[in-house]
Amino acid sequence: MPETVHTVFGWLVAGAALAVIVIGLWPAPADADPDVREQQLSQRIACPWCHGQSLAESDSEVAQDLVVILREKIDAGWSDDEIYDFFASSYGEQVLLDPPLTGWGIVLWSLPLIGLVGGGWVIWTRQRRLT
Numbered sequence: 211m212p213e214t215v216h217t218v219f220g221w222l223v224a225g226a227a228l229a230v231i232v233i234g235l236w237p238a239p240a241d242a243d244p245d246v247r248e249q250q251l252s253q254r255i256a257c258p259w260c261h262g263q264s265l266a267e268s269d270s271e272v273a274q275d276l277v278v279i280l281r282e283k284i285d286a287g288w289s290d291d292e293i294y295d296f297f298a299s300s301y302g303e304q305v306l307l308d309p310p311l312t313g314w315g316i317v318l319w320s321l322p323l324i325g326l327v328g329g330g331w332v333i334w335t336r337q338r339r340l341t
Contacts, residue, residue, distance in 0.1 A: 213340075220333055227329075231322050244284050251284070251293060252277055254308050258301040 252265040257273040265273045265280065276297075283293050297305050 217337065220337070224326075224330060224333065227326060231326060235319075235322075244281070247284055247290075248277070248281050251280055251290065254306070255280070255294075255297050256305045256307050258305055264307060 249266060253267075255265050255276070257263050257265055257268040257270060257276065259272050260268040260270055263273070265277050280293065280297075283296065288296070294306055
């Protein structure tokens with residue numbers, strides 16, 4: 211009986227970890243309200259001179275100027291991808307706090323999945339040794 215409980219508990223933990231990963235990576239719905247869009251985008255674009263702070267977090271004049279440019283792009287009807295491309299081409303891809311799914315971005319986004327598969331393999335091999 212204790213071995214069965216241990217196995218069921220292991221599967222429940224693995225399922226909960228998978229659910230957390232899926233929910234965390236699920237894309238948020240796009241909002242049409244310009245103020246909400248500005249806030250969301252400014253949280254995903256880093257201030258190029260504020261080391262690790264997003265435009266929303268930074269109090270520097272540079273960040274405030276970039277938020278004004280961001281708002282102008284939103285008001286002009288630019289899509290989120292066009293805005294990301296503009297900032298990445300102007301200041302480099304390091305200003306994007308959510309790495310794109312190209313090059314190293316693919317590696318960064320796949321690390322949680324690799325960790326989940328590796329952890330599942332370790333659990334599976336240990337279970338087989340115990341039985």
